[in-house]
Amino acid sequence: MEGFILFGAFLTVFFLVLSIYSLLFSPRIDTLSRMEKITNDQDYEEYSEDAKKDRREQLSAILAQLGKFMPNRAYSEKTRVKLSQSAVLMKPEEFTGLCFMCSILFGGILFLLLRSAFAFLFMPIGFVLPGIFLGMKKTARMAKINGQLPEALNIIANGLRAGFSFTQAMAVVTTELEGPLSDEFRKVLRDNSYGKPLEEALKEMSDRTDDEDLDMFITALIIQRQVGGNLANILDTISHTIRERVQIKGEVKSLTAQGRMSGIVVSVLPIALALGLSVISPGYLDSLFTTTIGKIMIFGGVFLELIGIIVLTKLVDVKV
Numbered sequence: 001m002e003g004f005i006l007f008g009a010f011l012t013v014f015f016l017v018l019s020i021y022s023l024l025f026s027p028r029i030d031t032l033s034r035m036e037k038i039t040n041d042q043d044y045e046e047y048s049e050d051a052k053k054d055r056r057e058q059l060s061a062i063l064a065q066l067g068k069f070m071p072n073r074a075y076s077e078k079t080r081v082k083l084s085q086s087a088v089l090m091k092p093e094e095f096t097g098l099c100f101m102c103s104i105l106f107g108g109i110l111f112l113l114l115r116s117a118f119a120f121l122f123m124p125i126g127f128v129l130p131g132i133f134l135g136m137k138k139t140a141r142m143a144k145i146n147g148q149l150p151e152a153l154n155i156i157a158n159g160l161r162a163g164f165s166f167t168q169a170m171a172v173v174t175t176e177l178e179g180p181l182s183d184e185f186r187k188v189l190r191d192n193s194y195g196k197p198l199e200e201a202l203k204e205m206s207d208r209t210d211d212e213d214l215d216m217f218i219t220a221l222i223i224q225r226q227v228g229g230n231l232a233n234i235l236d237t238i239s240h241t242i243r244e245r246v247q248i249k250g251e252v253k254s255l256t257a258q259g260r261m262s263g264i265v266v267s268v269l270p271i272a273l274a275l276g277l278s279v280i281s282p283g284y285l286d287s288l289f290t291t292t293i294g295k296i297m298i299f300g301g302v303f304l305e306l307i308g309i310i311v312l313t314k315l316v317d318v319k320v
Contacts, residue, residue: 082131084208086138087180095130103127115289118299125306141180145211146246148181153217153239157232166221166231167192184209199225213242256316263312270305 079092088095106126110119152173159169167189174186184205191201202218217238224231277284288294 099127145181150239153235157235160232259316
């Protein structure tokens with residue numbers, strides 16, 4: 001019976017992770033292809049309006065219905081900004097519905113394992129899991145943007161010296177570079193071609209990326225357009241500054257590697273120890289799952305483990 005329960009819990013976790021991955025990390029091919037068609041000024045009337053919804057769209061509709069139970073408009077706007085910064089093609093209602101679903105599944109898994117109603121007290125942990133994945137995706141995307149920015153500024157500066165306008169130099173970046181920064185520049189050029197002022201389009205890009213170095217570049221550009229100056233030299237100076245900051249961040253990351261590894265070891269060690277004891281001596285930990293004191297110890301251990309992870313993360317997070 002216990003084996004059946006563990007197998008069911010494994011399947012539940014597997015499909016939970018698969019659902020989160022498909023929604024957050026798997027690109028929506030149809031939507032992206034339509035955006036590419038529109039961006040390239042191609043005819044997109046070929047897409048039939050009566051096309052059937054695929055499974056992902058149906059799941060998104062279900063998640064949106066669940067997400068409507070969160071009436072807080074401020075939370076919805078904050079979620080929309082995070083999704084935009086992470087380049088996740090989801091509505092705030094869909095993401096909130098995903099959080100609710102993960103919360104229910106997480107509580108159900110713990111209930112199957114512990115056979116106690118106290119397991120549902122940990123449902124908020126499941127609610128924040130999609131946010132953790134979203135933060136990881138945002139961090140990875142910001143790192144790519146930050147790494148491409150110095151090269152992009154050099155391309156723009158060289159284009160300005162060659163006689164190109166600023167928008168023409170930005171267009172060169174979209175063809176020379178690949179990745180999130182090129183996509184952001186392409187959005188700026190598209191918005192500008194549709195009639196939006198360049199300053200406003202750049203500010204929207206700054207809001208989408210939430211990158212300090214890119215914000216510094218945009219601020220310098222807007223000031224230069226107002227008061228004048230040699231934009232190519234300004235961009236070279238900003239590029240040099242960003243490269244130095246990236247180098248310092250790399251050094252800080254190397255110096256804090258031991259602390260981060262300690263956090264990983266401390267987080268994984270209790271789980272690995274429990275699994276090892278279960279394999280070496282089956283039934284040795286049964287009292288933790290069958291007695292009230294054992295369940296309280298498990299809940300307390302998980303709570304303290306989470307606090308330790310948060311504290312260690314804050315200690316090694318050095319701002320540059």
